[in-house]
Amino acid sequence: MEERIEISILLDFYGELLTDKQKNIMKMYYNEDLSLAEIAELNNISRQAIHDLIKRCYKQLLAYEEKLNLMKKSFEQKKIKNEILEELHKLNHQSEAVIDEQRIKKIEQLVKTAM
Amino acid sequence: MEERIEISILLDFYGELLTDKQKNIMKMYYNEDLSLAEIAELNNISRQAIHDLIKRCYKQLLAYEEKLNLMKKSFEQKKIKNEILEELHKLNHQSEAVIDEQRIKKIEQLVKTAM
Numbered sequence: 001m002e003e004r005i006e007i008s009i010l011l012d013f014y015g016e017l018l019t020d021k022q023k024n025i026m027k028m029y030y031n032e033d034l035s036l037a038e039i040a041e042l043n044n045i046s047r048q049a050i051h052d053l054i055k056r057c058y059k060q061l062l063a064y065e066e067k068l069n070l071m072k073k074s075f076e077q078k079k080i081k082n083e084i085l086e087e088l089h090k091l092n093h094q095s096e097a098v099i100d101e102q103r104i105k106k107i108e109q110l111v112k113t114a115m
Numbered sequence: 116m117e118e119r120i121e122i123s124i125l126l127d128f129y130g131e132l133l134t135d136k137q138k139n140i141m142k143m144y145y146n147e148d149l150s151l152a153e154i155a156e157l158n159n160i161s162r163q164a165i166h167d168l169i170k171r172c173y174k175q176l177l178a179y180e181e182k183l184n185l186m187k188k189s190f191e192q193k194k195i196k197n198e199i200l201e202e203l204h205k206l207n208h209q210s211e212a213v214i215d216e217q218r219i220k221k222i223e224q225l226v227k228t229a230m
Contacts, residue, residue: 014183016182016183017179017182017183067132068128068131078230081226081227084226085226088219088223088226091214091219092216092220099206099207099209099214101207104203104206104207107203107222108203111196111200111226112196112200114230115195115196115229
């Protein structure tokens with residue numbers, strides 16, 4: 001995954017564990033695409049201080065993901081979610097209008113795995 | 116929820132954010148039900164130090180939950196999961212052996228809400 005997108009997603013999961021100031025600056029850089037110079041001016045801090053803060057928070061977010069795996073688990077769950085929705089769609093659109101027990105069992109299994 | 120059970124669940128969600136030592140002592144106290152004196156002896160630390168560590172980690176776990184709500188979200192998801200499984204069961208055991216489109220749509224909606 002592209003680093004910018006990855007950090008943006010990690011911010012959604014772990015942003016609350018940063019301070020408000022850290023979170024805001026990370027969002028300016030990774031979500032709003034502002035430059036270090038622009039963020040420095042907006043926050044009245046040196047460009048170097050912004051650079052260091054971003055680097056530190058970046059490492060912090062990766063460390064949280066390494067420990068809790070919320071992003072990884074969420075991706076895995078999304079994949080199974082799509083599989084479930086597809087199976088439900090097939091259930092609803094199969095040629096014979098009878099209950100497909102096999103498919104229902106499969107959906108049950110997917111739900112149990114994912115949630 | 117009883118405090119001991121709540122902390123035990125929070126340890127499952129956020130234990131990795133504690134140090135190994137903190138996590139082990141919290142598990143001894145909340146999961147294995149050892150006394151402060153027993154934990155103190157096993158770890159070669161004073162009873163007071165164990166007491167302080169547990170109190171500090173307890174607050175830390177509550178603070179993580181306040182910020183990330185992983186336990187709360189998990190409980191909500193489990194509730195919807197059970198609802199989905201119940202609907203799938205009904206789908207499979209309804210009196211007429213025809214497709215119940217309404218029920219399938221409802222399950223779809225539940226899956227989309229929960230995941």
